[in-house]
Amino acid sequence: xxxxxxTRDEWERKLKxxxxxxxxxxxxxxxxxxxxxYVDTAEKFRIESGTEPGVDLATITDRMTVKQALQSGNxxxxxxxxxxxxxxxxxxxxxxxxxxxxxRLIELIRSGxxxxxxxxxxxxxAPRGEENQSFLEELEKTVALLVFEDVKNCPxxxxxxxxxxxxxxxxxxxxxxxxxxxxxxxxxxxxLKKLIWTQNQLDEKAAYPKINxxxxxxxxxxVV
Amino acid sequence: xxxSAVTNRPEEVTARLGVGGGAAQGExxxxxxREVKNQIIGNKTKKLLYLQLGAVPKIVSVLAASVAxxxxxxxxxxxxxxxxxxxxxxxxxxGVEDGVRAVLxxxxxxxxxxxxxxxxxxxxxxxARSLKMIFQSKxxxxxxxxxxxxxxxxxxxxxxxxxxVTELAACIIAHSCETNEEQKALCDAGVLQRLVSLLGxxxxxxxxxxxxxxxxxxxxxxxSSRFSCIGNGKALKALSDLIQDRYPYTRLLxxxxxxxxxxxxxxxxxxxxxxxxxVLVLAELLEEPGRVGDxxxxxxxxxxxxxxxLHKQALSINVIEKLCNFLHMSSIQSRRLQGILxxxxxxxxxxxxxxxxxxxxxxxxxxxxxxVLDLVIDSLEHxxxxxxAAACIxxxxxxxxxxxxxxxxxxxxxxxxxxxxxxYDPSSSIQLVALGALCNIIVICASRKSVLIRCxxxxxxxxxxxxxxxxxxxxxxxxxxxxxxxxxxxxxxCILKELSLHTLVSLLNDAxxxxxxxxxxxxxxxxxxxxxxxxxxxxxxxxxxxxxVTRQLKQASSLGVCIQGMFVLSNIAAxxxxxxxxxxxxxxxxxxxxxxxxxxKFLQSNDKSLRLASLWxxxxxxxxxSAGSSRRVTKLQTAGIIFQLKSMLNDPCSDCKLRLRMVLExxxxxxxxxx
Numbered sequence: 001x002x003x004x005x006x007t008r009d010e011w012e013r014k015l016k017x018x019x020x021x022x023x024x025x026x027x028x029x030x031x032x033x034x035x036x037x038y039v040d041t042a043e044k045f046r047i048e049s050g051t052e053p054g055v056d057l058a059t060i061t062d063r064m065t066v067k068q069a070l071q072s073g074n075x076x077x078x079x080x081x082x083x084x085x086x087x088x089x090x091x092x093x094x095x096x097x098x099x100x101x102x103x104r105l106i107e108l109i110r111s112g113x114x115x116x117x118x119x120x121x122x123x124x125x126a127p128r129g130e131e132n133q134s135f136l137e138e139l140e141k142t143v144a145l146l147v148f149e150d151v152k153n154c155p156x157x158x159x160x161x162x163x164x165x166x167x168x169x170x171x172x173x174x175x176x177x178x179x180x181x182x183x184x185x186x187x188x189x190x191x192l193k194k195l196i197w198t199q200n201q202l203d204e205k206a207a208y209p210k211i212n213x214x215x216x217x218x219x220x221x222x223v224v
Numbered sequence: 225x226x227x228s229a230v231t232n233r234p235e236e237v238t239a240r241l242g243v244g245g246g247a248a249q250g251e252x253x254x255x256x257x258r259e260v261k262n263q264i265i266g267n268k269t270k271k272l273l274y275l276q277l278g279a280v281p282k283i284v285s286v287l288a289a290s291v292a293x294x295x296x297x298x299x300x301x302x303x304x305x306x307x308x309x310x311x312x313x314x315x316x317x318x319g320v321e322d323g324v325r326a327v328l329x330x331x332x333x334x335x336x337x338x339x340x341x342x343x344x345x346x347x348x349x350x351x352a353r354s355l356k357m358i359f360q361s362k363x364x365x366x367x368x369x370x371x372x373x374x375x376x377x378x379x380x381x382x383x384x385x386x387x388x389v390t391e392l393a394a395c396i397i398a399h400s401c402e403t404n405e406e407q408k409a410l411c412d413a414g415v416l417q418r419l420v421s422l423l424g425x426x427x428x429x430x431x432x433x434x435x436x437x438x439x440x441x442x443x444x445x446x447x448s449s450r451f452s453c454i455g456n457g458k459a460l461k462a463l464s465d466l467i468q469d470r471y472p473y474t475r476l477l478x479x480x481x482x483x484x485x486x487x488x489x490x491x492x493x494x495x496x497x498x499x500x501x502x503v504l505v506l507a508e509l510l511e512e513p514g515r516v517g518d519x520x521x522x523x524x525x526x527x528x529x530x531x532x533x534l535h536k537q538a539l540s541i542n543v544i545e546k547l548c549n550f551l552h553m554s555s556i557q558s559r560r561l562q563g564i565l566x567x568x569x570x571x572x573x574x575x576x577x578x579x580x581x582x583x584x585x586x587x588x589x590x591x592x593x594x595x596v597l598d599l600v601i602d603s604l605e606h607x608x609x610x611x612x613a614a615a616c617i618x619x620x621x622x623x624x625x626x627x628x629x630x631x632x633x634x635x636x637x638x639x640x641x642x643x644x645x646x647x648y649d650p651s652s653s654i655q656l657v658a659l660g661a662l663c664n665i666i667v668i669c670a671s672r673k674s675v676l677i678r679c680x681x682x683x684x685x686x687x688x689x690x691x692x693x694x695x696x697x698x699x700x701x702x703x704x705x706x707x708x709x710x711x712x713x714x715x716x717x718c719i720l721k722e723l724s725l726h727t728l729v730s731l732l733n734d735a736x737x738x739x740x741x742x743x744x745x746x747x748x749x750x751x752x753x754x755x756x757x758x759x760x761x762x763x764x765x766x767x768x769x770x771x772x773v774t775r776q777l778k779q780a781s782s783l784g785v786c787i788q789g790m791f792v793l794s795n796i797a798a799x800x801x802x803x804x805x806x807x808x809x810x811x812x813x814x815x816x817x818x819x820x821x822x823x824x825k826f827l828q829s830n831d832k833s834l835r836l837a838s839l840w841x842x843x844x845x846x847x848x849x850s851a852g853s854s855r856r857v858t859k860l861q862t863a864g865i866i867f868q869l870k871s872m873l874n875d876p877c878s879d880c881k882l883r884l885r886m887v888l889e890x891x892x893x894x895x896x897x898x899x
Binding site: 086 | 265314319428
């Protein structure tokens with residue numbers, strides 16, 4: 001089956017025909033900044049582009065202090081802050097609460113406070129597993145960290161990565177957004193995913209200048 | 225908590241709570257409240273611990289005191305205490321029954337309500353959120369909306385700018401509105417209009433209002449009609465738009481609303497167009513994760529219930545395939561599985577096309593060896609009772625497919641075995657559905673009869689036929705009757721042995737007509753195909769049974785009983801001369817009150833089936849090939865039967881007319897030969 005070939009010239013001509021307004025682009029960017037919580041950047045962007053954030057920037061600030069506390073490993077602080085913001089969030093999101101408690105344990109292990117960690121695991125994490133069986137697997141993995149001398153290189157060592165904090169922070173951020181009736185996912189990443197999907201679909205039918213590097217958005221010549 | 229933070233042990237924190245005495249004050253009290261709150265939020269174990277320590281009444285007393293002092297204009301320092309106390313109370317009421325009880329017992333609600341009008345927004349938010357938690361519990365008291373004072377209060381809450389407050393109002397209304405009277409009072413007060421206008425708000429507010437609207441219109445035709453008239457149909461349009469909202473939960477809630485309105489006052493949501501759209505939307509929502517996907521099949525079932533047109537629509541957009549795909553998933557939530565099975569049952573309840581699609585090879589899974597039917601049969605053994613019940617209903621509806629029953633697509637030993645297992649289920653409603661399914665299967669699948677016997681099904685059926693529950697008696701008897709349909713001698717003997725004469729006679733004499741009728745039909749199936757009584761009964765059995773049959777015919781408690789009884793006599797009338805004579809005597813006998821004989825009475829019936837059954841009997845009695853027929857004809861003549869027959873020559877039923885002519889022909893032969 002021969003695929004249709006589209007030259008770079010043809011493609012660029014087609015791209016020129018697609019009209020996307022600057023306002024729409026700005027809205028996408030603002031939506032990203034607001035959802036991810038980059039308050040200062042959003043404020044600056046608002047001034048420069050005249051795009052309205054659509055939410056009270058003060059609420060973003062609240063949300064951001066929570067996110068930052070968590071990203072720096074101050075889980076207890078993050079919990080207190082989110083409870084001040086809206087006490088019903090953690091009460092109605094058992095999985096999120098479990099992940100926060102899990103993060104606390106991880107932080108205790110990371111700072112070498114093994115005895116405290118053991119006590120915490122017993123008093124705070126074990127009940128979570130009793131309350132909800134679906135948490136048991138993750139619980140076991142986390143508690144297993146206590147067994148290893150060289151924690152960073154053990155089978156579950158990736159739990160100690162900063163990426164784990166970011167994952168939990170993202171979960172918390174989404175829950176806060178939902179409680180505020182905001183969409184929890186920014187549109188920009190979804191659009192990028194759609195771009196990749198669309199290109200994959202088109203790959204089966206045609207050879208065309210493709211974007212392979214999302215950071216540069218450079219068009220690579222069609223492979224014939 | 226780690227052992228280093230000694231002062232935060234629950235016992236010690238609780239000791240610091242309260243008003244006066246040893247309790248903390250000012251900043252220390254605030255800290256203690258905050259500590260409790262942060263410990264219990266999300267943590268069921270801590271909540272229970274603090275409950276046991278008696279923390280709730282203490283916190284409520286702090287709240288009460290702060291509210292009083294705040295109303296007295298004492299100071300802004302009360303606000304933080306109120307906020308923390310309210311938040312803690314709300315958290316106790318979240319997800320823990322004992323917590324709700326403790327909060328209610330401690331009298332928290334009035335205080336929380338009083339802070340809804342506080343000047344500090346944070347206080348109002350705290351109060352509204354906590355009250356919402358409380359009113360989301362089934363244990364919360366109903367708010368009496370029939371009292372003007374209360375109704376006005378709710379309306380004022382609905383008018384608030386604060387979304388937490390309006391959501392609370394919607395929640396209270398949804399919780400408290402049960403009777404038609406309450407729904408009407410709310411409708412009269414303009415609540416529905418206000419809720420519709422709030423549908424333009426944030427998504428959380430939308431959801432709260434949709435749930436509330438549904439509660440107010442549900443099962444109330446007057447209120448539903450009035451809703452449909454709001455803004456000349458603008459309210460309905462608003463709901464219709466929301467079925468395409470960006471959030472799945474909102475789409476689901478608006479579907480539920482429209483379905484509720486449609487059921488309560490059909491004329492407004494009658495258009496097939498809107499209903500078809502709803503089918504489409506719900507079919508998509510089936511694939512959503514979480515509670516939306518769990519609840520969607522239930523709503524779908526409600527929407528299409530008893531509506532063949534909608535069944536067809538669903539079929540045309542591959543809903544059955546979608547539902548079946550879920551059955552292939554290895555780990556599916558019980559609730560979702562129950563919903564899917566119920567939706568499939570509904571679709572298979574009427575249309576053969578639907579049943580065939582479910583059973584057709586195109587709905588195989590990736591693992592070609594597993595059929596959808598087998599997956600449903602597996603669910604008959606599920607841990608969850610509701611799933612078992614749903615699977616049972618599904619099987620029962622599938623077995624309405626005569627085509628597939630005959631073709632043997634349902635010939636599967638496992639079905640019978642599992643259904644028999646369900647005959648032992650503690651729930652009688654599950655037993656009933658299992659009986660329904662067996663009833664269908666056993667008629668056509670003669671091969672399944674041996675399985676039924678082997679796995680103890682017959683014994684259990686007989687046991688159920690003596691149950692205190694008349695519906696169980698009736699249904700199990702129906703299965704036994706169907707079992708005996710065209711049964712061979714071995715099977716008949718097996719049933720008789722298990723059933724016992726005593727039980728059979730008592731069933732023939734059952735208080736319920738429907739059961740008498742089934743028992744008579746069972747006897748019919750027993751004697752069908754026999755040429756004499758010895759083939760099936762001993763002399764003693766036979767006379768006892770015949771006594772019971774004739775007694776019921778005399779009592780004539782229902783049309784069905786009479787018809788079945790006459791069929792029994794017809795069958796016996798095909799036997800020996802002696803038998804024919806006995807039947808004749810029964811038919812022409814009349815008691816001292818000179819009521820008409822059975823024969824006359826039934827021949828004069830308005831029901832053609834009864835007339836026909838009687839004519840069949842007479843046909844057999846006057847059969848020329850039998851020696852004693854001529855003397856029987858004389859008896860019939862004397863009893864006025866022939867006269868009656870002659871008066872029926874214009875019977876409206878052609879079948880009756882035909883048999884009538886045949887009887888008269890046979891009788892005339894004897895008359896002629898006599899003369």
